[in-house]
Amino acid sequence: QSALSQPASVSGSPGQSIAISCTGTSNDVGGYNFVSWYQQHPGKAPRLMIYDVRNRPSGISNRFSASKSGNTAFLTISGLQPEDEGDYHCSSFTGNNTWVFGGGTKVSVL
Amino acid sequence: QITLKESGPTLVKPTQTLTLTCTFSGFSLTTSGLNVGWIRQPPGKALEWLAVIYWDDDKRYSPSLKNRLNITKDTAKNQVVLTMTNVDPVDTATYFCVRGNWFDYWGQGTLVIVSS
Numbered sequence: 001q002s003a004l005s006q007p008a009s010v011s012g013s014p015g016q017s018i019a020i021s022c023t024g025t026s027n028d029v030g031g032y033n034f035v036s037w038y039q040q041h042p043g044k045a046p047r048l049m050i051y052d053v054r055n056r057p058s059g060i061s062n063r064f065s066a067s068k069s070g071n072t073a074f075l076t077i078s079g080l081q082p083e084d085e086g087d088y089h090c091s092s093f094t095g096n097n098t099w100v101f102g103g104g105t106k107v108s109v110l
Numbered sequence: 111q112i113t114l115k116e117s118g119p120t121l122v123k124p125t126q127t128l129t130l131t132c133t134f135s136g137f138s139l140t141t142s143g144l145n146v147g148w149i150r151q152p153p154g155k156a157l158e159w160l161a162v163i164y165w166d167d168d169k170r171y172s173p174s175l176k177n178r179l180n181i182t183k184d185t186a187k188n189q190v191v192l193t194m195t196n197v198d199p200v201d202t203a204t205y206f207c208v209r210g211n212w213f214d215y216w217g218q219g220t221l222v223i224v225s226s
Contacts, residue, residue, distance in 0.1 A: 034211065036212055098171070099159040099162075
């Protein structure tokens, strides 16, 4: 199985909104509503931000939202803040009963 | 409080077998529906899903690594063990253990360097 495709980097100014895409196939992103998003700061373990395409775990700001269309999932960060800088990873359940990650996207706050 | 912690060697020689242990607390792998898995991240690179073991001992492996991986659990000790055979320098990475289908809890990770 191939990794999901994410843009290498996305940037925005404080207060702006940005969106990160995560493109897969009908065997993963497009076939299941089991897409998750993770935030990772340098030297730290990833943190779950979104699960099952659009659900936020307790404690995650509502500035983070997500959706899916066809084989592509999207994470939107609204009201961008300096602490949102970091790497963002998507993952999806697959038809092989396994999981696959994206290549990761570096978010910069200008 | 749910915690997971990885342990294992920091340095492994090529062709050797790597054994990593995940010790967890705050939940039990005897609970229906739960699972514990492993994910790795080479320095500066993307996350890669490796394997998962379920409460009923069902197991799944990354298709690209399945011939080299074995995952087991010890429910009495609250531990999950991952073994990887015939390691290579490309296996150098931080290895994380995670809980559940959503990977909602992560260990801190353990760096494994494969070098002669």
